Amino acid sequence: MALVYNWQIGRSMSYWYPENRPKRQFAAVFDINKCIACQTCTLACKTTWTSGKGQEYMLWNNVESKPFGCYPLAWDLSLLERLDLQSWQQAAYTGRTVFEAAEAGERVLGWRPNDLDYAYPNVGEDDCTGRVDRGAALHLPHLHWFFYLARICNHCTYPACLVSCPRGSIYKRPEDGIVLVDQRRCRGYRECVKACPYKKVFYNPLTGTSEKCIACFPKIEAKQQPQCFVNCIGKIRLAGWLSTPERARADNPLDYLVHVRKIALPLFPQFGLEPNVYYIPPIHVPGAFLTQLFGPGVPAAIDAYRKAPDDPDLAGLLELFGCTERVVPRWERSGDWVAALDDQGKEIVRVPLREPVYVRQAFDARHQVTRTNCP
Ligand code: SF4
Numbered sequence: 380m381a382l383v384y385n386w387q388i389g390r391s392m393s394y395w396y397p398e399n400r401p402k403r404q405f406a407a408v409f410d411i412n413k414c415i416a417c418q419t420c421t422l423a424c425k426t427t428w429t430s431g432k433g434q435e436y437m438l439w440n441n442v443e444s445k446p447f448g449c450y451p452l453a454w455d456l457s458l459l460e461r462l463d464l465q466s467w468q469q470a471a472y473t474g475r476t477v478f479e480a481a482e483a484g485e486r487v488l489g490w491r492p493n494d495l496d497y498a499y500p501n502v503g504e505d506d507c508t509g510r511v512d513r514g515a516a517l518h519l520p521h522l523h524w525f526f527y528l529a530r531i532c533n534h535c536t537y538p539a540c541l542v543s544c545p546r547g548s549i550y551k552r553p554e555d556g557i558v559l560v561d562q563r564r565c566r567g568y569r570e571c572v573k574a575c576p577y578k579k580v581f582y583n584p585l586t587g588t589s590e591k592c593i594a595c596f597p598k599i600e601a602k603q604q605p606q607c608f609v610n611c612i613g614k615i616r617l618a619g620w621l622s623t624p625e626r627a628r629a630d631n632p633l634d635y636l637v638h639v640r641k642i643a644l645p646l647f648p649q650f651g652l653e654p655n656v657y658y659i660p661p662i663h664v665p666g667a668f669l670t671q672l673f674g675p676g677v678p679a680a681i682d683a684y685r686k687a688p689d690d691p692d693l694a695g696l697l698e699l700f701g702c703t704e705r706v707v708p709r710w711e712r713s714g715d716w717v718a719a720l721d722d723q724g725k726e727i728v729r730v731p732l733r734e735p736v737y738v739r740q741a742f743d744a745r746h747q748v749t750r751t752n753c754p
């Protein structure tokens with residue numbers, strides 16, 4: 380075992396291999412507050428990569444309604460039950476990670492779902508936390524709540540899938556940090572399926588191999604964002620490159636959201652994988668639930684997000700989500716305009732800080748009709 384530094388849990392931890400960060404790390408920010416669970420991302424991925432035989436129950440991208448939704452069934456609860464008490468002392472995690480809690484003879488604390496756990500991709504969809512009487516309105520945030528959690532592989536800095544593979548079939552690309560399964564080496568032992576705490580490796584019974592999200596690497600190589608990003612109806616996603624905290628640059632959009640403003644947080648950082656998909660937490664959900672999901676940074680993240688309307692830099696950067704098909708390595712705001720820039724500082728796209736609002740009169744004199752969407 381090696382000792383590696385995991386900045387998300389604020390301490391060093393045991394890992395099977397020494398720290399070996401890629402030249403650049405592919406990463407993403409998802410703004411949960413904007414997701415409408417249209418599942419366009421799920422279908423964009425499915426029709427691109429997993430429409431073949433043997434891939435029927437494979438959802439490299441899925442969107443589940445929390446707190447009751449989960450795919451595969453109870454992927455999160457099953458592990459949380461097995462882990463020790465997960466406590467934090469300010470920004471440092473004092474519990475054990477899945478590597479540190481591994482049983483004797485195992486590299487990772489994991490569990491393997493059975494076939495039926497994959498049978499209900501939309502379980503719990505739109506179920507809220509309490510009973511709402513027939514005819515009553517749902518008033519957020521005071522009554523009951525739910526929210527949508529879009530999930531892909533996190534292309535973790537310390538992947539559990541990679542360390543668990545007895546064949547050495549899983550590798551992390553040094554040029555972009557994308558984690559892939561070598562289909563020629565894989566023999567389908569499903570150790571990775573058991574080890575990944577996010578359950579983002581899937582077994583294909585026809586090929587006898589494990590398969591997973593590839594971050595649309597052919598698109599990344601062409602400087603384009605993945606399919607689930609560019610097809611997102613809610614414009615909740617932004618793909619880019621993430622630095623370690625000490626190398627963070629304010630003109631890198633992901634660094635700005637994750638390190639500078641700290642409004643985007645990792646999913647279950649206590650597992651210890653340093654996942655590279657970050658979430659802006661939903662502002663209407665009770666803090667205790669969110670802290671278990673995203674760690675102790677939740678209150679500050681929500682506070683900053685709520686103040687975004689009076690914060691032109693933050694508001695401006697949030698406007699860039701979903702505005703271009705290109706990966707956005709740099710950005711800048713100048714007055715009322717926000718620009719996405721490429722590595723050389725050349726403009727990719729420019730958007731206004733505030734969209735103009737046009738109020739259409741209900742009565743259209745030209746066509747002599749009344750148009751209104753409201754009764
Ligand atoms: S999310 Fe799972 S499949 Fe993806 S890199 Fe991390 S451990 Fe591997």
Ligand code: SF4
Pocket residue numbers: 413414415416417418419420421442527529610611612613614615
């Ligand atoms: S396409 Fe975007 S808005 Fe629709 S479910 Fe996926 S992440 Fe949410």
